[in-house]
Amino acid sequence: MALSGLTGNVLFRWTPASRYQSTDAFTDDVDPKETQRLKDEETVYETEIRHKILDAALGYVDISGWSKQALAEGSESLGYPGVAHGLFPKGGVELVHHFYQQSNERLASELPADIQEAQLDPLKAKDDLKILRLAVEKRLRMNAEHVFTGKWTEAMGLMALPTNAPSSLKLLAHLVDDxxxxxxxxxxxxxxYAKRAVLAAVYKSTELSMMQDKSEDFRSTWEFLDRRIEDVRKGIAMAGGSIGQMLIPLIMQS
Incomplete structure (x- = not known):
C-alpha cells in the first residue's frame, strides 16, 4: 500500500515495515528477517526517489544555485511536493556531492577509451603523467558549465564548510585514486599515498586557476596544468624517480 501526494506521484509509502517501526504491539509473531527485508525495500525506494530528485534538481542549479530551492524545483518537476527537499537534511551540498560523484563515475567510464585514443599505455612509466594530465583536464571540463555561470564558486564554498569537508575530501580522494x-x-x-597527495594538489590548484580563467576554452588553465605536471616530472627526477622521495623534504619541514 502506498500513500500518494495530490499530484498522484508516490513519495511516501506505507508498508508493513512502517507498522513495525511505529508500534511494538502485536509484533511477537513477526519474522525478523521479513521485517528487515521490508525495511531494506523501503530504503531502496527512498534512495531511488532521492536520486531522481537530485538528477532533476541539477537542471535548476543555474537559476537557483546549489540550494534547497533547486531541490524543491527538481522535486516539483517530477510531480512530487516541494517539501520533498526534506529528504536532503544537509541541503544544497548534497546536490553538489551528487554532481561530483556523477562526474567521477563518468570519468572512470570514459577515460579508458580516451587513453586508448591518445595511444597511451598505462603499463609504460613514461606515459603515466601524460595520462594524469589527460584525466585532470577531462574531469575539470565536466565543471565547465557551472564555472561559466559562476555557480561553481558557490559549490566549492559549500564543500569547504567544516561540516561538509570530510565528505568532499573523500570524493576528491576517490577521484585521484581512480x-x-x-x-x-x-x-x-x-x-x-604520496602520489595521490601530489595529484590532489595539482587538481585543486588547477581547479582554482579555472575559476579565474577568462581565456577562450580555458586555454590559460590548461597551460597552468601543463606547468604543474612539468613541476611534478622535474620533482620526481630530482628525487631519483620517486614521488615518495620528492615529498619527504616537505614532510620533514611540516
Missing part, C-alpha cells in the same frame, strides 16, 4: 589506477599505478608502499 586517475592513478587508470595511469597504471600499483605501488604498495608509502608512494601510494
Amino acid at each position: 586517475m592513478w589506477h587508470h595511469a597504471g599505478d600499483t605501488s604498495p608502499d608509502f608512494s601510494w
Whole structure:
C-alpha cells in the first residue's frame, strides 16, 4: 500500500515495515528477517526517489544555485511536493556531492577509451603523467558549465564548510585514486599515498586557476596544468624517480 501526494506521484509509502517501526504491539509473531527485508525495500525506494530528485534538481542549479530551492524545483518537476527537499537534511551540498560523484563515475567510464585514443599505455612509466594530465583536464571540463555561470564558486564554498569537508575530501580522494589506477599505478608502499597527495594538489590548484580563467576554452588553465605536471616530472627526477622521495623534504619541514 502506498500513500500518494495530490499530484498522484508516490513519495511516501506505507508498508508493513512502517507498522513495525511505529508500534511494538502485536509484533511477537513477526519474522525478523521479513521485517528487515521490508525495511531494506523501503530504503531502496527512498534512495531511488532521492536520486531522481537530485538528477532533476541539477537542471535548476543555474537559476537557483546549489540550494534547497533547486531541490524543491527538481522535486516539483517530477510531480512530487516541494517539501520533498526534506529528504536532503544537509541541503544544497548534497546536490553538489551528487554532481561530483556523477562526474567521477563518468570519468572512470570514459577515460579508458580516451587513453586508448591518445595511444597511451598505462603499463609504460613514461606515459603515466601524460595520462594524469589527460584525466585532470577531462574531469575539470565536466565543471565547465557551472564555472561559466559562476555557480561553481558557490559549490566549492559549500564543500569547504567544516561540516561538509570530510565528505568532499573523500570524493576528491576517490577521484585521484581512480586517475592513478587508470595511469597504471600499483605501488604498495608509502608512494601510494604520496602520489595521490601530489595529484590532489595539482587538481585543486588547477581547479582554482579555472575559476579565474577568462581565456577562450580555458586555454590559460590548461597551460597552468601543463606547468604543474612539468613541476611534478622535474620533482620526481630530482628525487631519483620517486614521488615518495620528492615529498619527504616537505614532510620533514611540516
